[in-house]
Amino acid sequence: MGENVLKKQVYKIEIPEKAIKQTHFGEDESLALNVAHKQIMVRPANLLEQLPRIKFWWYFVPAVILTLALFAMAQHLKLTTVPIIGDYSIANGSLLMSLISGLLVFIVTAIITKIHKNGPAQDFYWRSLITITVACGLIIVFSFSAFFWLFEQLFMDARFDLYTSTMFILLIISAVNYIMINLALTLSPGIVTNLLTIMIIGGMLFSMLTNSDRNWWKHNFSFLGTAQNSANLQFNVTLIFSGLLMMALVDYLFVNLQKKYNNRRVLILRLLLYAQAACIAAIGFFPNNPRFHVLHDRISMWLVYIMLILIVAIRWILPHVRKQFLDVSYIIGGLMGFNYIVFKLSDYLSLTAFELLEFGLAMSWILLLFQNIESLAQYGENFFLIQIKKDQSNEE
Incomplete structure (x- = not known):
């Protein structure tokens, strides 16, 4: 058979x-x-x-210590109930302690990870740590502000007893600590790009919502950073650290990229991205006040010129550039040029609308560029050629 x-x-x-x-x-x-x-x-x-191994005491013990400190202060002030928002509130207490604890555990974890060289953070330069830490701090502030504003709308004028409030704060601090430790252990270009996006969008929305003049949009986009706006500090700090965070991202990406493509073209791309990041930071450092008006406008124009140079030259300075990315680049460049012509030759677009459109298109292209660079940089010296062969010994 x-x-x-x-x-x-x-x-x-x-x-x-x-x-x-x-x-x-x-x-x-x-x-x-x-x-x-x-x-x-x-x-x-x-x-x-x-998966990252995060021990329970890493994030819970710091939370307990800071929560007990808040509880002792509340006892000293003889508080019996605590509001959600306001002075001596759950929002302020959890925000302050989460910032202190979250940033501290992030820094410690990132330093240990880099020294032991056992995580993605080892490829970041030491100089990037401060920038990334401040960016995380700003995102915590924006997130808490939005979360507790929504919570206040849902539970108007709600107050909780001291022990319930303390438990809320303990849970919030613990959650922030866990997130920050996990972030330090898994830090990568993709995560830094997300941080950059969240910080820029969150910072600007926060400035729009908290500014003193609801008719700011009738002036121009730069009005958010002027002394006439009560939230100008948030707007300018967001731009400054967005530029610095962008520099940190460029540092990280080009560590591996230049190991494989170490030539003049890649160096030019790196310098142009540094220049663009510097312009973003400088716009926040020199707001559109009368004292810096001329300098602010010139830096803004330099930002546009560098953007156009990048779009035109990307075919030659980015290794193995894809045709799809080139097509998208030229479409975005064309739309930016079209918006500029419409703005100059007609009254269809206001100055604020024009600036927001140009900014949105520019940021979209920059994020696409970073994705393409990351896809090249993730290989670097870790790219190996292999062969797949049939196992002849298995055949009869």
Whole structure:
């Protein structure tokens, strides 16, 4: 009687020794192979090992210490109930302590990770740590402001007893600590890009909502940073640290990119991005007040010129640029030019509308550019050529 034997075709993948050394895989370690989006990924069989290990006491103990300090202060002030928003409120207490605790655990975790070289943060320059930390602090402030404003609308004039309020604050601080530790352990270009986007959009929306003049849009976009606006500090600080955060992102991306593409064209791209980031920061540093009006306008024009140079030259200065990205770049550049012509030759667009449209298009293109650079930079020296061969020993 004949037997139908179902034979499985086996393939071998030859992996360079240098690649294996970087993974720290053991010779007899069990590995798992995953196929997704036409890509093969090899990981340890226990996928839980890939997740950051965050011990309970790392985020809970600092939260308990600071919460007890708040509780002691409330007892000293003889508070029996605590409002959601206002002086001596849940919002102010949790914001202050979350900033102190969250940023502290973030800095400590990032430093330990970089020194031990056991996480993505090891590729960041030390000078980037302060910028990223301040950016995280600003995002915490924007997020808390929005969250507690919404909470206040839902529970108008609500007050909680001291013990309930203390538990709320403890949970909030613990959650922020956990998020900040996880952020430090998984810091990557994609995360920094998200931080940049959240900080710019959040900072500007916060300035729009909290400014003293509801008719600011009748002036121009730069009005948010002038002395006439009560929220000018938030707007200008957002721009300054957005520029610095963009520099930190460029630093990180080009660490690996220049290992593989170390030529003059990549250096020109890096310098242009530095110049653009410097202009963004300088616009916040020199607001559109009478004292800096001329300088502010010139820096704004330099920002536009650098943007146009990047769009035109990206074909030559970005390695392996994709045709799809080039097409999108030229479309965005064309739209920016079209908006400029419409603004100059007609009254259809107000100055504020024109500036917001140009800013939105420019930021969209910059984020797309960073995505393309990241896709190149993530390989760097970690890019290896391998071969897939049939295992002849399995064949009869």
